[in-house]
Amino acid sequence: MGYTNNAPTRHIRLLLLAATLVAGLIVLFAPAPSARAVELGISDSDAATFTEPYWPGLGMSRARIVVPYDVATDTLGPAGIRRREIFESYRANAAAAGVNVLVAFGPSEDIRAPDTGEPVAPSADEFTAAFTAFRARYPDMVTIAPWNEPNNPDSTQYPLASDPALAAQYWLITKSICQGCTVVAGSFAGIGGDDAYVDAYQAALGGARPEVWSFHAHGDINSFQASGPDSARVSRYFLSKLQGPWAGGRIWIDEVGAIFRDPSGAVRGDASQQTATQFLLGLASLDQRIDAIYYYNYSNQCAMWFRCATQDRGLVSPSPFDGQPVDYDGLNRPRAAYNVIAARGPVIVPAAPVPPVVAITQPAQSAALRNPAPTFTGVAATGGRAAGQVTLQIFPGAASTMSRTPTQTLTAAVAPAGGGWSVTAARLRDGVYTAEASQAGNPSSSGISQDVVFTIDTVAPTSTISAGPPRLTGARTATLTFAGSEPGTTFVCSVDRRTATPCTSPLRLRALELGTHSLGVRATDAAGNVQRTPTRYSWRVVSLATALAPRTGDLSSAFAGGVPLAATCADSCRVEARVYAPAATASAAGLAGRKVSRRDPGRPRGKGYVTVASSAVVRRRAGSFSLALRLRAAPGRSLRNTSSLGLRLGLALTPKGSKPTAVSTRVTLVRSGALRALAASGLPATLACSSACSGRAVLWVPSAIARRVRAPGRSVAGGGRTGLPRGGRYVALGSKPVTRTKAGASEVVLPVPANVGKRVTRLAGAASVRVVGLASGPGTPASTLGWPLLLPR
Structure with missing residues (x-):
């Protein structure tokens, strides 16, 4: 009113x-x-x-x-x-x-x-x-x-x-x-x-x-x-x-x-x-x-x-x-x-009792059901004017979005003792539904239950692994991210095909051994449907070995101190290096040569080669080291006054748990003209890796030489992670990045600026330079490699 x-x-x-x-x-x-x-x-x-x-x-x-x-x-x-x-x-x-x-x-x-x-x-x-x-x-x-x-x-x-x-x-x-x-x-x-x-x-x-x-x-x-x-x-x-x-x-x-x-x-x-x-x-x-x-x-x-x-x-x-x-x-x-x-x-x-109280006890609110014909149970009023049956209506949709036209209308008898009732629905399609139970009571009054929203889900879920370690990595840890195709999905995981246990995303694994690893993920949705075939992801943990070697050098130094070679190992490893020459070339130069073994993984292709220098190192732990491949005269002979030698360098890198990675590259040793070649076309080098790797090679000269050739770079003190000797100062003439997607060798040429190169050719005598590399593989920290090189004018 x-x-x-x-x-x-x-x-x-x-x-x-x-x-x-x-x-x-x-x-x-x-x-x-x-x-x-x-x-x-x-x-x-x-x-x-x-x-x-x-x-x-x-x-x-x-x-x-x-x-x-x-x-x-x-x-x-x-x-x-x-x-x-x-x-x-x-x-x-x-x-x-x-x-x-x-x-x-x-x-x-x-x-x-x-x-x-x-x-x-x-x-x-x-x-x-x-x-x-x-x-x-x-x-x-x-x-x-x-x-x-x-x-x-x-x-x-x-x-x-x-x-x-x-x-x-x-x-x-x-x-x-x-x-x-x-x-x-x-x-x-x-x-x-x-x-x-x-x-x-x-x-x-x-x-x-x-x-x-x-x-x-x-x-x-x-x-x-x-x-x-x-x-x-x-x-x-x-x-x-x-x-x-x-x-x-x-x-x-x-x-x-x-x-x-x-x-x-x-x-x-x-x-x-x-x-x-x-x-x-x-x-x-x-x-x-x-x-x-x-x-x-x-x-x-x-x-x-x-x-x-x-x-x-x-x-x-x-x-x-x-x-x-x-x-x-x-x-x-x-x-x-x-x-x-x-x-x-x-x-x-008032003459009549309160409207009867009716409730749905199963399924639970927000339940996800795998059975398309679920059974509904509940309690209702007994005695008085309360009706002896409950009407259950099932509506498509949930809450305010649900249809008011029921998909099914069912009736269930109310037990006189306790007021329990139960009714099984006909088969429902997958989807969201709302159930509502009512019980008639006195004139114009009836009890209505709280709406119960539930989901019918008969389809098994799937899972996807969206992120994981690289397929080939040196990392001993791994993080894998996965998700299910439905909300509320739970997972079990099997690592390396062991017994599956409950898991959540992201999954973090530690202390992985070298070798192949796998993860299997199986999803279970809220209704209890289980993924039939687990989703799998596999990767391999490898130990990285790298080597940096020159492709040009001073012939006299090769006889006196050897061809320099730098190597690193992420774990224990074996590095074998050999210098090969055609038998006729070795004989003409007076070099001592021996037959190339068929089991040598770094031997050059073709016949007629002999080994003229070799060195090998076996490491029991991670670290960087150097090798020198010294050329020796044949017994009873003296070395000829050869102006240059065209040789081949063979490398075999064998990290722990891996097969050897073999590399063969050309090496030229000269008595003169190396500085002119540096000025004209840069300094060639080889980076060898036992798996995918990336790095950068840098050509350094002492500060005294840098001033004479007016190199524009900043002077850097040796020591630490520079890979340069302590006590000296150096200037970089040029650098080059290297990236490999698999095991093998990459040839790189370290350039010299043109105006600096012209002044390099005017240097009197030989010039001492250093090549330093910083190389790493997927999941492997970067390691420093480097060697000195004497370049004759």
């Missing part, structure tokens, strides 16, 4: 007519019980209520008023301004009396349909602007019902009967603007069985869950007064609609009253109003969530005494503004109903 206390509404008349249908129900009169701990308030828009002499005796700290939604805006006409004045007086008087005010909004007094003069519902934007103004003007008003009786079909007073979604939108707007407020949802007119409107209103709330719902229950009291014992079917209806996903909210009956004189003019009198008010208090026994009831109203206030006769529900007899008493009751008299409210009893409880 709205501000006008004495205007009848169409739905009240309908409910009065319908009340005769329950005339045979039995009233359960308690021996004089008191009302359960429920707060009572007044639903009354009269500002004078809180200053009336009998107000304090009611012991109330709650009140409810209906005001136009635009009461705080600056565009009010005379009628709107008058309503604002009344509201502000009401607000001030309530504050002085220590009363919390529930403000319910209704149509504007000034904005009306031009053709009919009927009220108009504001748009969402208009409501937003009006409520924003209300919050700014009245910040102390923090208990709000966004719209009074939105489902009332009387279009002469209520404009939202055809738009439940807009009514729900008002609630969402109010909640978003006034986040610290108590925002009451519904405030529905008491129309039992109003499913279409209530369902649409709730659906429009989406995922929002109001903390308080409210409805009016005049129809229950009217039926009681008209026909005697009553089951409170209107209240039971709304309580049944506020179960399932809405069961967490509190409930207020924010407008309900007992008639002293009805609209037809019949005086019901003190006794009828008194017992009806006792029944009104008994509504609180229907549901523990009901914690507030607002009685309508304190006293009829009207401009003329004869108008006070319409819908007189006052606890105190009417007080006409003209001071003339009505002819059917004493002026300003506390009635018997007043005493019931003041004493909070005695109470008459």
